[in-house]
């Protein structure tokens with residue numbers, strides 16, 4: 192059980208595939224902190240405009256007010272101004288490696304920092320700064336979705352373009368294509384090739 196009373200800084204990472212309930216878990220922890228009378232601030236990447244820029248909203252429709260930002264540079268100033276003790280950041284995989292020093296510094300100042308994000312991209316490659324954050328964290332949880340094909344626990348995000356599994360080398364943006372994502376278990380996840388692990 193996570194102690195919500197702040198004694199010293201800590202970093203918590205919530206990771207998993209799409210549809211695994213990451214945002215919902217983040218909102219739950221922020222609300223618990225608020226009930227414990229902690230001052231809370233939440234941020235997300237401007238790249239996540241699924242639900243507008245004012246809220247984190249989970250797939251189960253729970254919401255929390257949020258600041259949409261394109262870099263974490265502004266976070267320490269806003270946190271200090273607000274006197275926040277707890278800092279939540281959603282979709283952390285969209286931020287660059289510059290975010291690491293800022294997060295570490297917030298933790299060293301005694302803040303409880305809770306980040307949520309995708310641990311693997313659709314190719315099955317560890318996503319951005321998440322692996323480093325997992326290593327630095329005090330506490331982490333890997334959430335599972337339900338496989339859209341067989342119902343088993345799923346931790347892969349399947350990209351589907353024009354109704355078929357995407358290829359590993361498909362561009363991130365495909366003009367004119369219809370694209371969707373599903374949660375899939377290891378058996379049902381389909382990709383045409385493996386990452387080159389020695390070059391990651």
Ligand SMILES: [Zn+2]
Pocket residue numbers: 338339340341342343375376377378379380
């Ligand atoms: Zn499956």
